Amino acid sequence: MLRYTLRRLLGAIPTVLLVIVLAFVLVRAAPGGPFDDERALSPEIEANIARYYNLDEPLPVQFFRYLGGVVQGDLGPSYRYRDSTVSGLIADALPISLRIGGMAMLLAIVAGVGIGIVAALRQNSALDRGVMAFAMLGISVPVFVFAPVFVLLLSVKLQWLPAGWSSTPGLSKYVLPVVSLALPQIAYIARLSRASLIDVLSSDFVRTARAQGLSQASIIRYHALKPAMLPVLSYMGPAIAVVLTGSVVIEEIFGIPGVGQFFVRGAMNRDYTLVLGIVIFYAVLIVLLNLIVDLLYGLIDPRIRNR
Amino acid sequence: MSFFRRPLVLVCLLAAVALAFILYPRLGDQPDLPVDAVVLDRALSSDPESLDPQRARSTQAADVLRDLGEGLAGYSATGELIPAGAVSWTAADDGLSYRFNLRQDARWSNGDSVTAGDYVLGLKRLVDPATAAFYAGQLGAVLNAEAILKGDMPRDALGVEAIDEHTLEIRLERPTPYLVALLTHPSTFPVNAKSLDESGELMTEPGRLVSNGAYVLDQRTANSVVQLRRNENYWNNANTAIDVVRHHVITEEMAELNRFRAGELHITSNVPPDAFEQLKQEYADELRVYPYLGVYYYGFNLTKPPFQDDLPLRQALSMAIDRETLVEKIIGRGELPAYSWVPPGIENYEPAQFSYASLTQSERNSIARSLYAQAGYSEENPLRFELRYNTSDTQQRIALAVQSMWKDVLGAEVTLINEEFQVMLANIREREITQAFRSSWIGDFNDAQNFLGVLEPGAPSNMPGYDNQEYLELLRNASSNMDLERRSLLLKEAERVMLADHPVVPLYFYVSKHLVSTDVMGWGDNLLDYHYSQHLSLKTAE
Numbered sequence: 027m028l029r030y031t032l033r034r035l036l037g038a039i040p041t042v043l044l045v046i047v048l049a050f051v052l053v054r055a056a057p058g059g060p061f062d063d064e065r066a067l068s069p070e071i072e073a074n075i076a077r078y079y080n081l082d083e084p085l086p087v088q089f090f091r092y093l094g095g096v097v098q099g100d101l102g103p104s105y106r107y108r109d110s111t112v113s114g115l116i117a118d119a120l121p122i123s124l125r126i127g128g129m130a131m132l133l134a135i136v137a138g139v140g141i142g143i144v145a146a147l148r149q150n151s152a153l154d155r156g157v158m159a160f161a162m163l164g165i166s167v168p169v170f171v172f173a174p175v176f177v178l179l180l181s182v183k184l185q186w187l188p189a190g191w192s193s194t195p196g197l198s199k200y201v202l203p204v205v206s207l208a209l210p211q212i213a214y215i216a217r218l219s220r221a222s223l224i225d226v227l228s229s230d231f232v233r234t235a236r237a238q239g240l241s242q243a244s245i246i247r248y249h250a251l252k253p254a255m256l257p258v259l260s261y262m263g264p265a266i267a268v269v270l271t272g273s274v275v276i277e278e279i280f281g282i283p284g285v286g287q288f289f290v291r292g293a294m295n296r297d298y299t300l301v302l303g304i305v306i307f308y309a310v311l312i313v314l315l316n317l318i319v320d321l322l323y324g325l326i327d328p329r330i331r332n333r
Numbered sequence: 334m335s336f337f338r339r340p341l342v343l344v345c346l347l348a349a350v351a352l353a354f355i356l357y358p359r360l361g362d363q364p365d366l367p368v369d370a371v372v373l374d375r376a377l378s379s380d381p382e383s384l385d386p387q388r389a390r391s392t393q394a395a396d397v398l399r400d401l402g403e404g405l406a407g408y409s410a411t412g413e414l415i416p417a418g419a420v421s422w423t424a425a426d427d428g429l430s431y432r433f434n435l436r437q438d439a440r441w442s443n444g445d446s447v448t449a450g451d452y453v454l455g456l457k458r459l460v461d462p463a464t465a466a467f468y469a470g471q472l473g474a475v476l477n478a479e480a481i482l483k484g485d486m487p488r489d490a491l492g493v494e495a496i497d498e499h500t501l502e503i504r505l506e507r508p509t510p511y512l513v514a515l516l517t518h519p520s521t522f523p524v525n526a527k528s529l530d531e532s533g534e535l536m537t538e539p540g541r542l543v544s545n546g547a548y549v550l551d552q553r554t555a556n557s558v559v560q561l562r563r564n565e566n567y568w569n570n571a572n573t574a575i576d577v578v579r580h581h582v583i584t585e586e587m588a589e590l591n592r593f594r595a596g597e598l599h600i601t602s603n604v605p606p607d608a609f610e611q612l613k614q615e616y617a618d619e620l621r622v623y624p625y626l627g628v629y630y631y632g633f634n635l636t637k638p639p640f641q642d643d644l645p646l647r648q649a650l651s652m653a654i655d656r657e658t659l660v661e662k663i664i665g666r667g668e669l670p671a672y673s674w675v676p677p678g679i680e681n682y683e684p685a686q687f688s689y690a691s692l693t694q695s696e697r698n699s700i701a702r703s704l705y706a707q708a709g710y711s712e713e714n715p716l717r718f719e720l721r722y723n724t725s726d727t728q729q730r731i732a733l734a735v736q737s738m739w740k741d742v743l744g745a746e747v748t749l750i751n752e753e754f755q756v757m758l759a760n761i762r763e764r765e766i767t768q769a770f771r772s773s774w775i776g777d778f779n780d781a782q783n784f785l786g787v788l789e790p791g792a793p794s795n796m797p798g799y800d801n802q803e804y805l806e807l808l809r810n811a812s813s814n815m816d817l818e819r820r821s822l823l824l825k826e827a828e829r830v831m832l833a834d835h836p837v838v839p840l841y842f843y844v845s846k847h848l849v850s851t852d853v854m855g856w857g858d859n860l861l862d863y864h865y866s867q868h869l870s871l872k873t874a875e
Contacts, residue, residue, distance in 0.1 A: 056755070056756075057755065057756045057759040057760070058753075058754075058755025058756055058758055058759040059755070059759075061467075062755055062758040062759065062762075063390075063758070064758070064772055064773060064774070065774075065775075065794065066762070066793035066794045066796070067467065067470075067793060068470050068482075068792075068793050069793065070462075070469075070479075070482045070483050071466070071467065071469050071470060071482065074462040074463075074464075074465050074466075074469070074482070075465040075467070077462070077465070078463070078464075078465035079465075106380075106382055107380065107382055107555055108382045108383035108385070108388055108389070108390075109382070109383050109384060109385065109388075109537045109538075110555060115555055118554065118555060119555070119556075174587065174591070177588075177591050177595075178591065181591065181595040182591055182594045182595045185595060185596065188595070188597060189588070189591045189592045189594075189595040189597055190581060190583065190588070190592045190595075190597055190598075191557060192554070192557045192558035192579065192581045192582075193374070193581070193592065193597040278584065278585050278588070279585065279588055280588070281556075281557060281581065281582065281583050281585075281588060281592075282557070283554045283555055283556040283557035287556055291556075294753070294754070294755070295755075296755050
């Protein structure tokens with residue numbers, strides 16, 4: 027398994043490199059520069075700023091200078107957040123995104139799988155229908171609709187929870203963002219695990235187990251749940267990537283200083299180094315998460331492990 | 334491996350990981366506030382990109398810097414120019430040098446005395462090419478500043494000198510009647526030499542930043558909050574009422590409004606356009622709308638047909654726009670229709686106006702139609718051109734309205750093109766495909782020159798490519814004239830000449846819009862929209 031892991035990691039290097047090259051070319055091809063403004067700069071000032079950031083060098087020179095920095099873990103200075111480096115910005119924002127994302131994912135798994143199991147066991151009952159209708163709503167109503175509704179209800183009207191991140195040092199500020207972020211995931215995971223568990227419960231080995239007189243509880247716990255979780259697990263990889271790195275919309279609505287904002291802002295501001303830094307970060311993250319999910323697959327399903 | 338066989342174990346593991354995140358000590362989190370502190374919560378519409386006075390650019394950064402630092406002069410709550418770091422100043426008779434007497438009791442937050450040398454350092458740092466300052470042009474009138482900026486002279490050649498510990502002299506290339514107003518801008522703030530030496534580029538970090546204003550930096554999180562606390566060493570600390578100021582970064586207007594409604598903000602930076610009518614009822618006492626030093630305009634590319642050398646056409650397009658309808662029905666937040674380039678309320682200045690400002694709109698329309706015909710266009714041969722604006726609801730609403738006014742009055746066929754802001758700016762600058770565009774100018778200081786200079790031939794801000802030697806001559810004469818009345822007349826004549834040429838179509842003058850909690854005392858509406866936290870206080874809760 028160690029060799030497999032190493033092979034996968036080495037194989038990822040050319041992928042990440044290609045991503046860097048593409049991102050560099052694309053971000054530079056976009057019209058406009060990081061320092062353009064309605065308040066146009068005089069040519070001398072513009073030249074001084076370009077020199078300060080080495081933007082007066084030929085593009086290939088800039089590229090290799092940048093790559094040299096990346097290899098040493100230096101993602102360069104941000105052009106917009108002028109007091110910070112890109113590495114520093116990501117290092118500050120990442121823990122916040124991870125914390126919110128981690129909490130949301132945990133909530134999504136526990137609640138989603140729980141609801142899924144309950145619904146599967148009471149298949150076609152009123153409860154099942156109600157829960158699944160609710161899940162459908164959770165999937166189809168976008169975050170930017172229900173998050174502001176939460177804010178209006180719980181922050182503005184009832185004043186139970188803060189509407190903005192920076193208003194309180196306490197933990198109460200996590201509740202709304204985490205719930206908003208988790209809700210669509212809960213809904214999706216619930217539907218996924220319900221369908222999957224129903225499928226497994228009607229399979230031969232469960233019928234055999236039942237024929238041997240095992241209780242429903244132990245059938246589910248020892249036999250049915252694990253295979254039923256496979257589709258959920260494979261959904262988890264991309265879901266974690268999305269949730270952990272923060273949803274841009276959630277960050278915007280609650281004013282959370284996470285990494286998601288940097289992607290949009292960086293691109294709009296033509297903050298070249300910030301865009302590249304975030305792209306590299308995402309590329310590495312997705313490569314790693316895919317690897318972890320594949321390894322977990324092996325742990326859960328012996329057939330894959332022994333392949 | 335059997336360890337992982339039970340899904341329950343896996344779930345517990347995940348739970349443990351998540352708990353670790355929750356309990357992990359305060360990563361990027363703000364510290365608790367001191368008990369009993371008077372806290373002011375105010376909003377910034379974007380992240381203040383730098384707290385280094387010489388390297389900052391945005392108005393949001395300037396808002397924070399005015400709390401942290403202090404220049405030679407400042408503004409009162411209602412916008413009058415007042416002494417700050419200097420107690421008094423005198424200009425030489427020829428207007429070519431100024432002497433500032435600094436406040437003896439001014440202290441940095443680290444206890445050092447604020448000296449003339451600190452101001453000299455700040456000003457030299459501003460024009461030094463190595464600083465890469467955006468506002469380096471601010472000192473253009475100071476002796477040798479332009480040569481230093483170009484790299485032709487060392488920064489020590491700048492015409493600023495510390496005569497003694499508390500006397501500063503600034504020598505100029507040409508008289509600049511608005512020099513003192515320039516010196517209120519954060520880019521001209523002094524720099525603590527010791528802090529710059531010790532911390533270098535890190536000098537803006539909390540704990541390192543040494544400031545000479547009413548507040549010191551307590552904590553800062555990008556895209557979230559800049560927290561300031563009282564500077565115990567500030568000379569006017571006894572009169573500072575607020576202990577802690579939190580500048581919250583809130584980019585989304587609705588989110589900002591919700592936080593105000595939830596009682597989390599005392600002052601908003603803006604008001605959402607869609608909620609304006611409702612807020613007028615709901616928050617009649619809190620809503621503050623006041624004229625602002627900004628003009629919103631449509632510009633023509635004067636270097637290419639159809640607008641090059643076609644004055645009747647440009648004038649026809651300007652006259653056909655019903656500005657009253659535009660500000661009342663389309664924008665509707667108290668903006669003023671613009672018939673001049675310089676906003677009303679500027680000190681020592683009465684703006685010139687379009688010759689047709691006093692006509693009714695239907696009179697303007699009929700003249701516009703004949704000018705349009707004179708330019709060679711008709712129903713069979715309508716004018717066709719593209720108008721570029723940056724993607725945003727407000728821009729689009731205005732563009733649609735103007736497009737239909739041009740269609741109704743003249744029959745012109747205008748194609749609207751919305752572009753991302755940076756793309757639009759690049760296109761305007763290139764002057765290749767751009768025909769007409771939307772833009773705006775927000776004043777840096779309260780002087781007509783700051784607006785009229787925008788369209789000075791050769792200036793980078795002159796986006797239409799306007800070129801009129803008479804205008805240039807009038808501006809030059811005005812800028813070197815120390816007689817304020819004479820200067821004002823020259824500037825007005827310049828504005829009249831420029832307006833008659835119609836390089837731009839000013840549409841309206843901006844207003845500043847805030848929701849200010851009734852708990853906030855000492856708030857003053859002013860043209861510059863500067864609201865120093867040190868002027869404010871909160872009604873104490875009983």
